[in-house]
Amino acid sequence: MQNADYWQKLQPITDNSILWNIPEQKTGRIAILGGNLQNCMIAIKNTEFLNSLPIKTVNLLLPDALQGKLPTFSSLYFAESTESGSFARSNTLEDFTLNSDLVLYSGDFSKNSITEIAITDTLKKLSPNQLAVLSRDTVDLITADIQGILERQNLILIASLAQLQKVFRAALYPKMILLSMPIFPVIEILHKFTLSYPCTIFTFHQNQIIIARSGIVHTIAIDKTSYTPLSLWSGTLACKISALALWNPQNLLEATETALFWDHRQK
Numbered sequence: 001m002q003n004a005d006y007w008q009k010l011q012p013i014t015d016n017s018i019l020w021n022i023p024e025q026k027t028g029r030i031a032i033l034g035g036n037l038q039n040c041m042i043a044i045k046n047t048e049f050l051n052s053l054p055i056k057t058v059n060l061l062l063p064d065a066l067q068g069k070l071p072t073f074s075s076l077y078f079a080e081s082t083e084s085g086s087f088a089r090s091n092t093l094e095d096f097t098l099n100s101d102l103v104l105y106s107g108d109f110s111k112n113s114i115t116e117i118a119i120t121d122t123l124k125k126l127s128p129n130q131l132a133v134l135s136r137d138t139v140d141l142i143t144a145d146i147q148g149i150l151e152r153q154n155l156i157l158i159a160s161l162a163q164l165q166k167v168f169r170a171a172l173y174p175k176m177i178l179l180s181m182p183i184f185p186v187i188e189i190l191h192k193f194t195l196s197y198p199c200t201i202f203t204f205h206q207n208q209i210i211i212a213r214s215g216i217v218h219t220i221a222i223d224k225t226s227y228t229p230l231s232l233w234s235g236t237l238a239c240k241i242s243a244l245a246l247w248n249p250q251n252l253l254e255a256t257e258t259a260l261f262w263d264h265r266q267k
Contacts, residue, residue: 064079119138
């Protein structure tokens, strides 16, 4: 297994071919969805971070239960919400996601059936050329209707191993990932899974960051990066992955890997 030709251990260096594609002039459109009445700070911080990069438009959509409770800024929009303050189905929500090159689902949606349907519908209606990055509790929200979503070539799934376990179960995948598994069987299963489904998977297990796409699996020990098991999911890494994917849509595996080591402050 350790000599499998589809598995490679990464080195803590950036891919220059990916970084060369960072534009000098602002380009591309990112739509950010996330937040509910109780929690929206990560979505706002993600918007601020991405607006510091050379991206033409970075717009944030929040449930309108938050309208009047936050300082307004030019890239902030609101869509209809449920009684509990999460997203409901609406033309505003659908139009917002369709008017972008990449949609970052930043999480904090809260678990309810109305929001689950609303968010899942947006994913299903994205065009084949649009990119989608799913992070945090977005992964839990969309597992009930996962099959068609996993077929998206331009999907990046940033998920814990426990979340992937739910995804595999919902997809009726015959091989199951167990939290108690050693690293090598997990790598083998992700190799086979990403041969069946064209999405890109980013996960973490036994102190190893794992990235898989098209049957290729790359790993790196987390202590060779600047991240901790907690900060992997804080939102900043999802933003970096989103930006590099936006500029490198044909190289999503490499863009996801490079995001781990990319210091966006360096010109």
